[in-house]
Amino acid sequence: MSAQSFYTKELSVYYGEKHAVKRVSMDFPERQVVALIGPSGCGKSTFLRSLNRMNDLISGARIEGKVWIGDQNIIDPSTDVVQLRQRIGMVWQRPNPFHKSIYENIAFGPRYHGVRNRKELDEIVETCLRKTALWDEVKDRLNQSGLALSGGQQQRLCIARSLAVQPSILLMDEPASALDPVSTAKIEELISELKQEYTIVIVTHNMQQAARVSDRTAFFFLGDLVEYDDTQKMFTNPSKKSTDDYISGRFG
Amino acid sequence: MNLPATKSQNGSPNKPKKWRKHILEEARGKVFVYFCVFLLVVTIFSIVYFIASRGLAPFISQGVSLKDMLFGLKWKPEGEPPLFGALPFLFGSFTTSVLAALIAAPLGFCASVFMTEIMPKFGRTVLQPAIELLAGIPSVVYGFVGLSVVVPFLRDTFPGQGIGILAGAIVLSIMILPTVTTIGTDALRSLPNGLKEGSYALGATRWQTIYRMILPTTLPSLLTGIVLGIARAFGEALAVQMVIGNAPHIPHSLFESATTLTSIITLEMGNTTSGSLHNNALWSLALILLLMTFLFVFIVRMLERRVKR
Numbered sequence: 001m002s003a004q005s006f007y008t009k010e011l012s013v014y015y016g017e018k019h020a021v022k023r024v025s026m027d028f029p030e031r032q033v034v035a036l037i038g039p040s041g042c043g044k045s046t047f048l049r050s051l052n053r054m055n056d057l058i059s060g061a062r063i064e065g066k067v068w069i070g071d072q073n074i075i076d077p078s079t080d081v082v083q084l085r086q087r088i089g090m091v092w093q094r095p096n097p098f099h100k101s102i103y104e105n106i107a108f109g110p111r112y113h114g115v116r117n118r119k120e121l122d123e124i125v126e127t128c129l130r131k132t133a134l135w136d137e138v139k140d141r142l143n144q145s146g147l148a149l150s151g152g153q154q155q156r157l158c159i160a161r162s163l164a165v166q167p168s169i170l171l172m173d174e175p176a177s178a179l180d181p182v183s184t185a186k187i188e189e190l191i192s193e194l195k196q197e198y199t200i201v202i203v204t205h206n207m208q209q210a211a212r213v214s215d216r217t218a219f220f221f222l223g224d225l226v227e228y229d230d231t232q233k234m235f236t237n238p239s240k241k242s243t244d245d246y247i248s249g250r251f252g
Numbered sequence: 253m254n255l256p257a258t259k260s261q262n263g264s265p266n267k268p269k270k271w272r273k274h275i276l277e278e279a280r281g282k283v284f285v286y287f288c289v290f291l292l293v294v295t296i297f298s299i300v301y302f303i304a305s306r307g308l309a310p311f312i313s314q315g316v317s318l319k320d321m322l323f324g325l326k327w328k329p330e331g332e333p334p335l336f337g338a339l340p341f342l343f344g345s346f347t348t349s350v351l352a353a354l355i356a357a358p359l360g361f362c363a364s365v366f367m368t369e370i371m372p373k374f375g376r377t378v379l380q381p382a383i384e385l386l387a388g389i390p391s392v393v394y395g396f397v398g399l400s401v402v403v404p405f406l407r408d409t410f411p412g413q414g415i416g417i418l419a420g421a422i423v424l425s426i427m428i429l430p431t432v433t434t435i436g437t438d439a440l441r442s443l444p445n446g447l448k449e450g451s452y453a454l455g456a457t458r459w460q461t462i463y464r465m466i467l468p469t470t471l472p473s474l475l476t477g478i479v480l481g482i483a484r485a486f487g488e489a490l491a492v493q494m495v496i497g498n499a500p501h502i503p504h505s506l507f508e509s510a511t512t513l514t515s516i517i518t519l520e521m522g523n524t525t526s527g528s529l530h531n532n533a534l535w536s537l538a539l540i541l542l543l544m545t546f547l548f549v550f551i552v553r554m555l556e557r558r559v560k561r
Contacts, residue, residue, distance in 0.1 A: 082456070092450070
């Protein structure tokens with residue numbers, strides 16, 4: 001994977017009249033984990049969703065500003081969103097496996113993009129399942145429905161699915177908040193593994209999780225990016241008072 | 253009322269009175285609901301019993317064999333000897349209904365996709381009410397339109413007189429369109445948004461998402477709509493009767509006069525005396541219709557079970 005810069009410049013998102021994300025500029029260092037924290041409704045999920053133009057699907061949403069990936073501004077209307085989303089994987093809070101077999105769930109994306117060869121597909125499925133530590137758990141039942149897995153396994157399946165189209169960036173919207181502690185630990189472990197290969201942006205409500213998995217942390221409040229720094233510094237010695245208040249649980 | 257005892261327990265003298273009132277209220281509600289359900293069940297069972305008792309009489313006491321009725325080709329109830337071959341009617345009913353479903357399914361499905369995925373606002377405000385309006389048009393109007401539009405068109409375009417299976421199927425397909433579309437739309441709307449986003453996030457185009465993800469996932473529900481549509485088409489009498497020609501034989505082409513179970517019943521019921529063999533034979537046809545409906549309901553149930561899984 002080639003080195004490429006990934007940053008936003010003055011990115012604003014509106015829902016109708018509501019200014020949900022206010023002129024946020026931040027960069028995402030390659031192969032690092034950036035955590036977005038902040039109280040509910042502060043715009044962090046909206047911000048995340050505009051990084052792969054997912055907000056296009058919401059009527060009334062409008063984006064201003066720029067998101068640069070390499071030398072391409074993806075907010076530009078001429079951007080091929082299909083190609084863009086292939087480069088940026090996304091995982092949601094609620095695991096959303098398709099109503100298909102485990103195998104088909106993963107082969108789904110590659111099939112979209114024209115991989116027909118059975119052998120090639122087999123390989124992709126195995127690689128992706130291995131990367132998400134799911135292979136040993138499911139290799140004997142690849143033809144079972146993805147919905148038959150446990151919540152944590154479903155979530156890992158969804159991560160595996162997004163890896164199958166070979167993205168370089170992964171967006172995760174509270175990937176572990178619907179899971180039990182054991183599954184959460186597995187997801188966190190997985191994130192640390194995946195950052196060897198992928199740039200990861202993760203939204204989380206769990207302070208400890210942000211502290212554990214991320215290299216850098218951004219604190220959002222009411223649509224503003226309040227502070228963005230190394231996680232270590234954010235959690236031990238934040239420069240803004242509101243960051244300190246939020247992290248130590250005094251509000252939000 | 254034994255006040256002392258309750259008073260010592262609750263300290264409230266009103267307690268037993270209220271308690272009794274509540275019990276009475278519950279009992280009243282219970283009796284009302286049970287009575288309604290009882291009435292409903294009795295009605296259903298008596299209808300089934302009535303149709304079965306009349307419909308089975310020709311086989312049990314009047315010497316008609318089931319085989320002759322199901323596979324016989326000649327329907328001459330007043331002839332010497334009387335013949336009761338209902339195969340042409342069965343054939344007519346099945347072909348018109350299935351053909352109608354084949355026409356209505358793609359139309360209805362595309363309308364559903366349009367209303368949910370492509371233009372939800374226009375769909376909800378204009379298209380859906382328009383399609384629901386179709387359901388409210390009386391079947392005699394459909395028959396009339398079929399007779400004055402569809403039949404002349406078919407007569408001019410294809411060999412034959414225009415009346416026949418295809419004319420019936422076209423009229424029926426418009427009649428069942430609301431059923432197919434409404435159920436399809438509900439199925440597509442109830443699809444969790446996360447699934448669609450998941451597909452888009454993998455870099456799928458809208459068409460790929462619809463075709464590869466939405467369609468397969470909602471297939472059982474869509475099939476339910478189609479089966480219900482067939483069931484409705486199977487039971488429709490008037491509109492079909494007006495355009496199909498009502499000749500009691502199996503046609504050689506789609507443009508030749510044929511007939512269906514329902515139209516033969518409506519046509520001949522008035523000319524027979526109650527209890528006669530002819531009359532009872534028509535009840536047998538009604539019984540077949542009823543069993544077919546049971547079958548459709550059964551299929552729908554099976555499909556629904558698949559959806560839940």
